[in-house]
Amino acid sequence: MNDKANYNLPDEQGHFGIFGGIYVAETLIPALDELRVEFEKALADPEFMAEYRHELKHYVGRPSPIYHAKRWSEELGGAQIYLKREDLNHTGAHKVNNTIGQALLARRMGKKRVIAETGAGQHGVASATVAARYGMECVVYMGAEDVARQAPNVFRIKLLGATVVPVESGSKTLKDAMNEAMRDWVTNIDSTYYIIGTAAGPHPYPKLVREFQKIIGEECKTQIVEMIGRQPDAVIACVGGGSNAIGMFYPYIEVEGVRIIGVEAGGDGVETGRHAAPLTSNAKPGVLHGQRSFLMQDENGLIVETHSISAGLDYPGVGPEHSYLKDIGRAEYVAINDDEALAAFHDLCKYEGIIPALESSHALAQAAKMAKTMNKDEVLLVCLSGRGDKDIPTVAKMKGIQL
Amino acid sequence: MSRIQSVLDALKASGRKALIPFITAGDPQPDVTVSAMHALVAGGADIIELGVPFSDPMADGPVIQRASERALAKGMTLTKVLAMVAEFRKSDDKTPIVLMGYANPVEAMGYETFATAARAAGVDGLLTVDLPPEEAEPCANILKAHGIDLIFLLAPTTTEARVAHVARLASGYVYYVSLKGVTGAANLDTASVAEKLAMLRQHIALPIGVGFGIRDAETARQVARIGDAVVIGSRLVQEFEAGAAGLNDRLTAFLTGVRQAMDQA
DSSP states (O other), rough: OOOTTTOOOOTTTTTTEEEEEOOOOOHHHHHHHHHHHHHHHHTTTTHHHHHHHHHHIIOOOSSOOOEEOOHHHHHHHHSEEEEEEGSSSTBBBBHHHHHHHHHHHHHTTOEEEEEESSSHHHHHHHHHHHHHHOEEEEEEEEEEHHHHHHHHHHHHHTTTOOOOEOOOOTTSSSHHHHHHHHHHHSSSTEEEEEEEOOSSSSTTTTHHHHHHHHHHHHHHHHHHHHSSSSSSSEEHHHSSSOHHHHHHHHGTTTTOOOEEEEEEEEEEEEETTTTEETTTTTOEEEEETTEEEEEOTTTOBOOOOOHHHSSGGSHHHHHHHHHOOOOOOOEEEEEEEHOOOOHHHHHHHHHHHHBBBBHHHHHHHHHHHHHTOOOOOOOEEEEEEESSGGGGHHHHTTTTOOO | OHHHHHHHHHHTTOOOOEEEEETTTTTTOGGGGHHHHHHHHTTTOEEEEEOOOOSSOOOOOOOOHHHHHHHHHHHHHHHHHHHHHHHHOOOOOOEEEEEEEEEHHHHOHHHHHHHHHHHTTTEEEEEETTHHHHHHHHHHHHHHHHTTOOOOEEOOOHHHHHHHHHHHHOOOHHHHHOOOOOOOOOOOHHHHHHHHHHHHHHTTSSSSSEESSSSSSHHHHHHHHHHHHEEOOOOHHHHHHHHHHHHHHHHHHHHHHHHHHHOOO
């Protein structure tokens, strides 16, 4: 089971076992074929990769540090918690690693217009940022409910010169934004590059996003050894679609002895049905947004509405590689409820002077839960995927405070 | 011989083109659908594409999105759509019915269960927008064993190399999406459609239906000159949006006008 040295997925058709694939309308297939070919060429092109790394260093500020959350660990009284500080990236989250890569790819393909879907707004901000950086037109689709609960990011996207289109259909959240982005893409296929923000969607997106996010785990593998002389006992990341998680996990698949733990949004509790945890709730596999993966649906195959305090995790599906890693038992997936995530949010503010994103707070809460049961010489490495400035209005509202 | 093939063969023999209306099952409420289907036949429909509403209709424009939402709000499911087809079959054993929708409801039911139930209900074909030939083989094999045609989409962006792949799996007819966009868009370019159809016909022997963007008798007449079948969806669904009052008469009247224009093509 732990022999992952030969892990080489997805296959040429984009499958991770029974997951992944390319479930889209015919009009999009040739564009996805073109993208796959250009992406593979770019990956093998030293000039392209050199420019990507140059941008990550000088524009994003990589490598992001690992930080030992010492006071919080002491307070918890168990394992040591280390944080991979993706919140310190330019734009405040891991999303920019991917948008830089995809924008460079778009430029290489001669596309002058980019579109993106966004939930919490972090991917929208990261897309608008790189569009400004490379002089491209940018349209961001965002569920109307998310537009309301992520107002600071909506304004940031506009400041950066992009257009935000509120999506009023369906549940008015991330999945509906993705539907609308797909409709735009199919209509403007010749001029437009679709920057998908998560490690999901039709092939080659899950692989493409992973390749641009795996820098997170690769840096961790050397940084943590420099700090503690070994690899951690577990790596932990939150999972919505799962892009920061796959970036963190992928380089660790082959590392024996490191537990891989993905944290889904438990909302009000998985047992209540009001959550966004397809893996933890043992949802059946299904087809949505171009891929087969575990998917929250009713008995008639209709997608059900999800719930989470964090817009970025409020999604009924999950990237296909996570479904595969769950299926083969290499990664474990658990859920953290809204109230637990909020408690971790406050703890990190209080003990470390760091305001984490509500998405990342799910991973932090899981780390706290585990740390208490572990020895002081054990180490948990958590991906702090984004900073929480955008969530300040949400948290204030929950405390009944009018800003 | 399948119902679809015999209908299309007969039309071809008489030099006429097929008229294929699309409506969403259960829109705006379940009890109008079966009688609306009969009204379509009265107006000259040769085949009916019956939309299976889905929660996330990614390939559809606003008109059919709203139709799906109305139908789902009234509790429509794939199982109920099959029951409607069975009801329709009690008084019409000739008009082929093609279910059109998205992959997940069929996946959730299971291909084998679906194929058995669909055949029993009198369904003739299935068109799933998000099941391209790359992923369709398991489904295609099971449907074929049950005598149900799997209808594929071809698009302006489809390359010549891909057409052969589709030709291997497709049966019944193929559906050419006349424009880059979602259903109900309105920028159909007949000349470029004609050019593309010529390429497709070099690889595909099946009849080719043309849809997306056909909204009146005149565009239907133009398309009938170049395609083997004319598919009309969003324009008809607008009649449902206008309410149930007089719906069947409006459907019949609209299709009758289209049918006449096509026959004069």
